[in-house]
Amino acid sequence: MQNHLLHTINFPEDLRKLAPEDLPELAKELRDYIISVVATKEGHLGASLGVVELTIALHYVFNTPEDLLLWDVGHQAYGHKILTGRREQFHTNREWGGISGFPKRSESIYDTFGVGHASTSISAALGMALASNLKGDHQKQHIAVIGDASIAAGMAFEGLNHAGVTDANLLVILNDNAIGIDPSVGALKHYLTNVKKGIQKENNIMEALNFDYYGPIDGHDLPKLLKVLKRLKTKKGPKLLHVITTKGKGLKQAEADQVTYHAPGKFDAKTGELVQKTSSDGPLKYQDVFGLTLVELAKTNENIVGITAAMPTGTSMKYLMKAFPDRAFDVGIAEQHAVTLSAGMATQGLIPFCAIYSTFLQRAYDQIIHDVALQKLPVIFCLDRAGLVGKDGATHHGVFDLSYLRCIPNMTIFAPRNEIELRNIMYTAQQGLEGPIAIRYPRGKGLISDWKQPFESIEIGKGQLLRLGKSVVVLSVGTMAENVSEALEDLPAAHYDMRFIKPLDEDLLHDIFKNYTTVITVEDNSVKGGFGAAILEFAATHDYHNTIKVLGIPDTFVNHGEVGELQDFVGLDAESIRAVVSQVLQD
Known part of the structure; x- marks a missing residue:
């Protein structure tokens, strides 16, 4: 592979020495380099491919690391890592002893904020901008790139709401690719779709929040990006640039199947074809045992509903969505809402299976305590990715749930040792508990091929x-x-x-x-x-x-x-x- 430009870029200061007309070639080399490494080493592919031009433009126009650049969510940041001193280490991405798959403050001065969970960038960047104001530094730029459907989360709007009444030197870049890990959902998605189509001419949400709004613009048009970013650099106060990108840009299969190629595993860097695993026999993943069992139970219990927060594929709630689309709800990146929504359903006699990764359920702790446990509502929490999850690292390990749930009154906590136990506790839970139960199970494959055994009730509290x-x-x-x-x-x-x-x-x-x-x-x-x-x-x-x-x-x-x-x-x-x-x- 020829990287005659990329191999000269060790840090953004090298990037800024290039002529603007060289940047499209650099974008091609950077995209090819990401594809070649991720093809063999695995990782998050589609999101980083979609922001290659934006990444180059931001480091070209802004004086990073003095200007502060935040990525939200962090799996957009592979190109950023490669351009900020980690090109030669990029092949160690997500490996033991290697660089992190997400921005990490202890890893580089260019990683201004650690981001493994979504929707934090606006609040963090606003905090940095207000700190600059207090220090009398009114020249420093603060840029939050928020993408993969993170803008729809409540915390993002809390940040926007606060920023709109400040004079903070804040630029929010909305990387709008209409997809997180699964396709985006909700009214905001429809609003942004209308903006892109030119239908939404009035009542701009961002302008109503006192942001200067620019866009939408093509996020793959480097000359346009450079022009707009240079102009925005001179504007004071909160600003929002709406950028349209294609997740998986530059790899045909990744553009066509954005869900699979979010993190595709190994694939052929030239053809894009996935490397077939040696055998599909053997035990299923725990998440699939959960998803298929939920459908099985829902067929005989019409009160069962399923709730997930932007993870229908990751939790395998997709099976219930296909079988009973009116009884399965993807609420987007909104764990707090997912928990209280489940509580509301439980008050009306429904049996909510609320499937959220262990690490993400932490984001809804108050709701678990006040809205569910305090009211003794029988919400069934299904905590996928419990325990050590592997290459996603510290932000994703589900190693705190037993601790943060055990202290809550009225909470039952069960950890199945295999798939049959998982099925049986799900069966037991939907028969009618007096309060909430948390069922925690790991990422990856189970232990038993013949897992689909007749249901048996489990006596609560018995080892x-x-x-x-x-x-x-x-x-x-x-x-x-x-x-x-x-x-x-x-x-x-x-x-x-x-x-x-x-x-x-x-x-x-x-x-x-x-x-x-x-x-x-x-x-x-x-x-x-x-x-x-x-x-x-x-x-x-x-x-x-x-x-x-x-x-x-x-x-x-x-x-x-x-x-x-x-x-x-x-x-x-x-x-x-x-x-x-x-x-x-x-x-």
Whole structure:
């Protein structure tokens, strides 16, 4: 591949030495480079391809890093990373020890704000702009690039609402590609579509919020972008530039199938064809077991509804949307609304399955407490991507849910150790609970090919014995049972799957503490406030003095890498667990 321009660009100051007429060629080289690396290393493709010209124009016109540039959401930022000193490291993107797949302040001075979750850029950029005002620096520019449907989230509008009554030197660039991970939804999408078609001539929302509005313009027209950005650089106060881009621009398949090519896995860089996996046999992903089971249950229970926040594909809510389109709701990037919407439905006798990634449910914490748990409403929270998720890293690991949910009154928490347990707890939950339940399960494939077994009810708050042992017992929750079972092969330790983190099976725990001298807990959640902490509380409450060892995610943010690498790093792989148990048995 010829990159005669790109290889000369180490930092934006090098970019700014090029003549404007050279920039289209640079855009082609940058786009080809992103495609070639992501084809073999995997990652987020479509969003970054769509903003290649915009990325070049922003770094060309603005004096980064002195001018502050924020990307929202972060998977738009591959081109930005390559142009800001990380071209030679880009092949390590999202790998253990490599650069992050998202902007990260500790990684580069050009990454002005860490962004893994959506819709934060306007608030953060406004905070920076107001700080510049207070410091008397009225020349510094503050640019928030918000795309992939993030503008529709409540937090983005909160930021716009505040910015409109300030004199902050803020430029919001709306990267309008009409799609997040799945197609955009909601009234704002229709509004923006009308703006692009020229139908929406009056009542401009952004102007009503006191923003100077410019656009829409073609986000792939570099001369036009340069001209407009240079003009906006001289304007003071809050401004919004509406840019139209094509997600996946430059790769035919990525433009045609924007959902698949958001993060396509490995593909042929020349043809764009996906690399076929060796076999589709074997267990399904947990998310698909959830989605297919939900359809199965909905066929016999007309009160079941499904809610997701911009993740119909990621959570597999797409199956219910296809089978019962009037009973499945994608609310966009709006987790707070999703939770309270579910609560409202529950008050009217519906049975809402609210499917949100563990890491994203954090964004709706107040709503979980006040709108659901306080009112004891039977919302069924289905927390996909619980535990360590791999290459998306610290912003996406679902390692806090046991801690942040366990302290909430009226909340039941269940972690299935396999797909059959997931099906059965879903079946149990829709039969009628008196309050909310959270079901947390991991990313990726399950364990059982023949997972579609007849439903059985699960008794709330009851654990299970998996194997007997002597003196030492391991208590696990969720899919950590697999690693524990492997670790305990030919070791004389007992193993229980506690299943419920709340309520704990206290009858079973009394028996365990009376019969085993050492108790080891294993969870893929933070050791602070999680399942192990609950066992410690139980022991303290009942004056047990057994030795207790808590294994889980340490009190630190875990970086990106393969799940196996991360489990090894935090000591949750089978070998590490085995070493702990063996040492205890020897003591």
